Amino acid sequence: MLHQLHDLSDSASHATIASLIAAREAGHMLPAGLYTRPDAFEADLDIIFHRHWICVGLEADVPEAGDVYAVDIGRSSIVIVRDEDETVRAFHNVCSHRGARLVPAGRAIVGKLVCPYHQWAYELTGELFNAPHMGQEFNRGLHHLKPVAIRSIGGILYACLSDDPPEDIEELDRVVTPRLADYDLVNTRIAYESDIVESGNWKLVIENNRECYHCEANHPELCVSFHASDFGFDPEELSPSERDEAAALADLYRDQTEAWEAAGLASAAVEHTVGVATNFRTQRLIIAGSGESQTPDSLAACALPLGTAKKGTGDTHLWGINSWSHMMADHAVVMTLMPLSADRTLVRTKWLVHKDAVEGVDYDLENLTSVWLATNKQDADLVRIAQEGVQSAGFRPGPYSRFTEKQLDDFATWYVERMSAHGYGR
Numbered sequence: 001m002l003h004q005l006h007d008l009s010d011s012a013s014h015a016t017i018a019s020l021i022a023a024r025e026a027g028h029m030l031p032a033g034l035y036t037r038p039d040a041f042e043a044d045l046d047i048i049f050h051r052h053w054i055c056v057g058l059e060a061d062v063p064e065a066g067d068v069y070a071v072d073i074g075r076s077s078i079v080i081v082r083d084e085d086e087t088v089r090a091f092h093n094v095c096s097h098r099g100a101r102l103v104p105a106g107r108a109i110v111g112k113l114v115c116p117y118h119q120w121a122y123e124l125t126g127e128l129f130n131a132p133h134m135g136q137e138f139n140r141g142l143h144h145l146k147p148v149a150i151r152s153i154g155g156i157l158y159a160c161l162s163d164d165p166p167e168d169i170e171e172l173d174r175v176v177t178p179r180l181a182d183y184d185l186v187n188t189r190i191a192y193e194s195d196i197v198e199s200g201n202w203k204l205v206i207e208n209n210r211e212c213y214h215c216e217a218n219h220p221e222l223c224v225s226f227h228a229s230d231f232g233f234d235p236e237e238l239s240p241s242e243r244d245e246a247a248a249l250a251d252l253y254r255d256q257t258e259a260w261e262a263a264g265l266a267s268a269a270v271e272h273t274v275g276v277a278t279n280f281r282t283q284r285l286i287i288a289g290s291g292e293s294q295t296p297d298s299l300a301a302c303a304l305p306l307g308t309a310k311k312g313t314g315d316t317h318l319w320g321i322n323s324w325s326h327m328m329a330d331h332a333v334v335m336t337l338m339p340l341s342a343d344r345t346l347v348r349t350k351w352l353v354h355k356d357a358v359e360g361v362d363y364d365l366e367n368l369t370s371v372w373l374a375t376n377k378q379d380a381d382l383v384r385i386a387q388e389g390v391q392s393a394g395f396r397p398g399p400y401s402r403f404t405e406k407q408l409d410d411f412a413t414w415y416v417e418r419m420s421a422h423g424y425g426r
């Protein structure tokens, strides 16, 4: 009877979420419940975070053989390792004995992965090396750690928990790997890492990230090096002087993109945002001000360049399902999010410098990190008020600007497509 009640409430919940997804109106936000309901959060974990390629870290998280990095994804966890042959592998962070979590979230250096419960020990290839007191007839070969699909795209690690990962990761690889080659992210070091828990649904964090409509009023530090109009504006609403400025920037973009492309630097925007499983967008952006880096004075923060990247080659931005990054000639900033509950989201930021760069000699840490630390804090406040609004009685899903918020419309469309493709359609 209890079982039957569960089934009924599960199917009622499924029907409710499906009807909310079907109710989304093009050009508008999602219905409130998709940002607030615990069962919608569970559905997002199940469909988006367990069946798509999501950004989980960097090769720089496991720079040497024996390095281990465990990442929680909802209630699941994966363990990323670099094995003795320098191959990056990932496994479900679940012991093959009675299922205990093998290693806590975060980094460690190990010879073998040893479960704290009964000391089963695994090689970094996932093979079971030792299982005490299981008897002579016990076949260790049958109890390998369960592998997780993982790909390094230019040093950024994407994992998919599903046994049937979307094949269009190849498109991300094809477009992005050559664009990241100059930055040689594999040979970088994490100079600083920050975790913040934002008080909002992960989709509101993404929506906030996919527009710069809010930048001018909220991000004084970022706007020194960032053209707030990069992601769109309505020319009709500009004053004559603003219109001249926008036209000049558009000309500059056209000329600069042509010049970069002619120099062999892929720069034009690529959008793989709707009608796909693995969504992404990339473009080489012009850095405002002195043009070098996202720092308080827009000059390079680090004296050692990344790889073979050259000053004056802008900022290669990359958005994915749960991540956004900026690769510049002197450093890179990579942000990932993980949903914690319907109204809480972890945002993890890593600042990468050349692996030989020395703090205090080649860069000043505060100069390197201050712009995005400030920006993330400002964004967290915006996400909080957005969440407060969507959970209020008076909320109606508002319209996106077709000029400045096209990417949000695309994201909501992608979300509806993906949820529908996995059984939450009408």
Ligand code: FES
Residues within 6 Å of the ligand: 095, 096, 097, 098, 099, 100, 115, 116, 117, 118, 119, 120
């Ligand atoms: S649960 Fe890991 S050794 Fe028993």
Ligand SMILES: [Fe+2]
Residues within 6 Å of the ligand: 208, 209, 214, 215, 219, 375, 378, 379
């Ligand atoms: Fe922002």
